[in-house]
Amino acid sequence: MTLTGEFFAFMSLALVAVIGGVLLLNLTKVIHMVVALVFTFVSIAGIYVLLSAEFVAVVQVMIYSGAITIIMLFGIMLTRHHGEEAEPKGGGLRKLLLFLGVLGFGAAVYLGIYDLNFEAVPNTLHENNTEQIGISLYSQYIIPFELTSVILLVALVGAIVLARKDDEKEGDKE
Amino acid sequence: MVQDLLESSAGLFNFGIFFILAVILLFVILGFVTMAILAERKVLGFMQGRYGPSHVGGKWGLLQSVADVVKLLVKEDLIPKAADRPLFIIAPVIAFAPSFMVMATIPLTDKLQFADLNVGVLYYVAVSGLTIVGMLMAGWASNNKYSLLGGMRAAAQMISYEIPLVMSVLGVILLSGSLSLNDIVETQRESGWFILWQPIAFIVFFIAATAELNRVPFDLAEAENELVAGFHTEYSGFRWAMFMLAEYVYMFAMSALITVIFLGGWLPLPFMGFIPGAVWFALKFSVVVYILIWFRATFPRIRADQLMEFAWKVLLPVALGNIFLTALIKEIFLK
Numbered sequence: 001m002t003l004t005g006e007f008f009a010f011m012s013l014a015l016v017a018v019i020g021g022v023l024l025l026n027l028t029k030v031i032h033m034v035v036a037l038v039f040t041f042v043s044i045a046g047i048y049v050l051l052s053a054e055f056v057a058v059v060q061v062m063i064y065s066g067a068i069t070i071i072m073l074f075g076i077m078l079t080r081h082h083g084e085e086a087e088p089k090g091g092g093l094r095k096l097l098l099f100l101g102v103l104g105f106g107a108a109v110y111l112g113i114y115d116l117n118f119e120a121v122p123n124t125l126h127e128n129n130t131e132q133i134g135i136s137l138y139s140q141y142i143i144p145f146e147l148t149s150v151i152l153l154v155a156l157v158g159a160i161v162l163a164r165k166d167d168e169k170e171g172d173k174e
Numbered sequence: 175m176v177q178d179l180l181e182s183s184a185g186l187f188n189f190g191i192f193f194i195l196a197v198i199l200l201f202v203i204l205g206f207v208t209m210a211i212l213a214e215r216k217v218l219g220f221m222q223g224r225y226g227p228s229h230v231g232g233k234w235g236l237l238q239s240v241a242d243v244v245k246l247l248v249k250e251d252l253i254p255k256a257a258d259r260p261l262f263i264i265a266p267v268i269a270f271a272p273s274f275m276v277m278a279t280i281p282l283t284d285k286l287q288f289a290d291l292n293v294g295v296l297y298y299v300a301v302s303g304l305t306i307v308g309m310l311m312a313g314w315a316s317n318n319k320y321s322l323l324g325g326m327r328a329a330a331q332m333i334s335y336e337i338p339l340v341m342s343v344l345g346v347i348l349l350s351g352s353l354s355l356n357d358i359v360e361t362q363r364e365s366g367w368f369i370l371w372q373p374i375a376f377i378v379f380f381i382a383a384t385a386e387l388n389r390v391p392f393d394l395a396e397a398e399n400e401l402v403a404g405f406h407t408e409y410s411g412f413r414w415a416m417f418m419l420a421e422y423v424y425m426f427a428m429s430a431l432i433t434v435i436f437l438g439g440w441l442p443l444p445f446m447g448f449i450p451g452a453v454w455f456a457l458k459f460s461v462v463v464y465i466l467i468w469f470r471a472t473f474p475r476i477r478a479d480q481l482m483e484f485a486w487k488v489l490l491p492v493a494l495g496n497i498f499l500t501a502l503i504k505e506i507f508l509k
Binding site for chain 1: 258260261264268291292293296297299300301303304306307310311314315322326329333336353
């Protein structure tokens with residue numbers, strides 16, 4: 001394995017992503033978890049850049065910076081921040097089962113990945129990838145694309161219906 | 175020169191060159207920020223019939239901002255006892271770092287630029303969105319109700335106004351056929367500036383940009399007479415300076431972006447090509463900054479509910495209509 005700049009960049013980004021993920025699971029305060037999540041998402045965007053998929057990287061940052069901010073707002077508004085109640089730890093049996101589960105997952109992933117061999121097909125996906133994404137999105141995948149937008153619209157309408165208050169009833173109560 | 179460097183192999187020497195170039199850019203921006211603060215105070219003074227800074231550094235008060243920055247840097251570093259300490263420390267960094275990162279893609283002239291990304295416009299919007307996280311973190315970590323309110327307002331406002339910002343640029347992108355800032359400027363060489371072709375997009379973009387910059391009339395996040403100071407109420411000294419710095423660097427970046435997208439970047443007016451491109455860029459850029467300061471002197475702050483309604487019920491439909499109109503024009507007349 002040669003030590004190139006790309007290797008260093010990949011290792012540092014991957015390290016930040018993994019550490020962010022681990023911290024997300026281990027930290028106790030909601031806001032700290034969300035900050036760990038920010039680091040994970042941003043370093044994953046960095047890995048996309050290394051794969052010369054700038055468009056996907058930029059969209060990743062754009063979508064998730066907004067999404068994370070919203071998660072943070074929900075974290076602030078919908079959780080309690082006063083009582084630091086320690087959760088009851090599981091017994092020895094539970095820990096053992098957890099450990100076995102982690103081992104099994106590790107083994108399965110290892111077996112799956114170890115012999116995997118992608119044929120390196122020379123392609124031109126890295127040139128003008130924004131244009132290529134646009135063209136295939138609007139020619140080959142136009143129906144799934146439009147269907148997705150309908151689903152998003154339904155979700156949006158649902159959210160508005162849920163969030164909307166009945167003004168008259170509110171007025172009666174007061 | 176930069177293009178050759180970008181394509182050369184990675185090494186310690188090249189890293190050193192990039193590092194030095196980045197430091198030079200940082201100092202240029204710091205120089206701009208000190209002058210911009212001075213200019214803001216001078217122009218505000220002029221518009222309000224007073225003098226503005228006039229003692230430190232000669233009649234024009236040229237060293238006033240420098241003196242202010244030195245004062246901020248030597249101030250005692252205060253962290254409230256009840257604050258969330260790690261977040262309180264990291265928040266100014268997260269708020270400032272993206273503002274410097276966006277500077278990398280903005281072409282000052284056709285040669286003077288760090289990275290020619292083929293998704294330049296989107297990169298700007300995406301990375302500048304990360305600052306919101308820093309502001310919200312600051313508001314939360316301070317453990318102060320005014321800070322939290324300011325952070326919440328900042329988050330709601332900046333997420334809402336990002337949408338008209340992107341939507342209004344889409345008209346320009348339709349005409350230029352590229353997301354790269356260099357290509358957008360080169361298109362304007364033949365067709366004329368996009369402010370002529372896309373006046374609606376320009377107005378929407380300018381309003382949304384003012385809101386993204388948290389400047390009057392959209393400065394609800396730091397409304398000093400409602401919220402003490404907004405999300406940075408508890409900050410002082412150099413941490414507070416980081417927030418202010420981020421704000422003014424964004425002012426630099428956003429003015430540069432408006433210049434590049436709508437005012438033709440470094441392109442000269444007809445028959446005046448003998449003046450170098452950098453001077454043209456600086457002139458247009460200064461006009462945009464002046465207009466931003468002018469806004470601050472003349473507009474009252476709008477209410478929070480008006481702010482949201484304006485973004486979603488006025489700016490967004492107008493921007494969408496503009497996209498539709500541009501697509502029609504392109505399909506019918508420019509085919």
